[in-house]
Amino acid sequence: MAGVLDSVNQRTQLVGQNRLELLLFRLKGRQVYGINVFKVKEVLQCPRLTAIPQRNPVVRGVAHIRGETIPIIDLGMAIGHPAIPDSEISTSFVIITEYNRKTQGFLVNGVERIVNLNWESILPPPKGTGKDVYLTAVTKIDEKIIEIIDVEKILSDVSPLREDVSESVMRDDFREKASAMKIMVVDDSSVARRQVERCMKAVGLEVVTSNDGKQALELLQSMVADGSNITDHLSLMISDVEMPEMDGYTLVTRCKADPLLADLYIMLHTSLSGVFNKAMVEKVGANDFMAKFNPDELAERVMQVIDNNGQS
Known part of the structure; x- marks a missing residue:
């Protein structure tokens, strides 16, 4: 237990400071990629894989x-690179991760090291890369460009999530009052933004979107520039945690420190999962936390929040 608590304390020291730890790895070639350490459960030499029938070609098997x-996904192949040859799999590495309540392994050619960075040094992909590129951010380390892959887009392609809200969850009474309400959705992943936006529109809410915490904060500040309270403009905000330039934890911290923004109900909605979330949410002062992505659960929670707040 002491070891777990020590680990929680070490992780939460990064929270609200706009910092992250990035695990660097390689696919074929010289390009280096990164993944947030929070999502990594384990790194190991690729174990023996068992083939499964009717699998997506990028799933090389299960271990x-x-x-x-655990399904093992050839990460290079998933983003359009050649597959790792069967003869090289046993000398490759697997990064075991937890995303969106599921555990999967990513097959990579090599793993390098962990670096501690400021989210301000993590930038959106260059303009012109296209909407279908598997890239959510870039940074520079030792004068080398590090590419951060949009894992949620990959997983959406490999194993699509159900995105529609069930009819049984829909409420006509809520849709009537929701037509006058607006919420903000903040996420750097175009796939995740689309999923949440579609879910919220299904229950009748108007949605404003932002691509990262910095953009969201600027938009929030512009709404209250006339001295009004943010609750005059938004019923709540749903924000991812991992985002370039300003992460979700820092966004919450900045909002709660601003008298005009402090009353905004903020839900962190993230593929990050595990034992650290409760401590993180409490530290930054977020109102709620949900693991991605279940459309019915999200819709029900948002409707409950708005009902409890007595908004009409």
């Missing part, structure tokens, strides 16, 4: 690791 059967 039995610590009592779990």
Whole structure:
């Protein structure tokens, strides 16, 4: 227990400071990629893989690791690179991750090191890269460009999530009052933004979107520039945690420190999961936390929040 608490304390020291730890790895070639350490459960030499019938071609098989059967995705192949040859799989590495309540492994050619960075040094992809590129951000380390892959887009392609809200969850009474309400959705992943926006529109809410915390904060500040309270403009904000330039934790901290923004109900909605979330949410003062992505759960929670706040 002491070890777990120490680990929580070490992780939460980064929270609200706009910092992250990035695990650097390689696919084929010289390009270096990164993934947030918070999403990494384990890194290991690729174990024996078992083929599964009718699999997506980028899923090279499943591995039995610590009592779990985990799909192993060829990450290079998923973003359009050649597949790792069968003869090289045993000398490759697997990054075991937890995204959107599911555990999967990413097959990569090599793993390098962990670096501690400021989110301000993590920038959106260059303009002109196109909407279908598997890239959510870039940064520079030792004069080398590091590419951060949009894992949610990859997983959406490999194993699509159900995005529609069930009819049984819909409420006519809520849709009537929701037509006059607006919420903000903040996420750097175009796939995640689309999923949440579609969910919120299904229950009748108007949605404003932002691509990262910095953009969201600027938009919020512009709304209250006349001295009004943010609750005059928005019913709540749903924000991702991992975002370039300003992460979700820092966004919450900045909002709660501003008297005109402090009353905004903020839900962190993230693919980050595990034992650290409760401590993180409490530290920055977020009102709620949900793991991505279940459309019915999200719709029900948002409707409940608005009902409890007595908004009409």
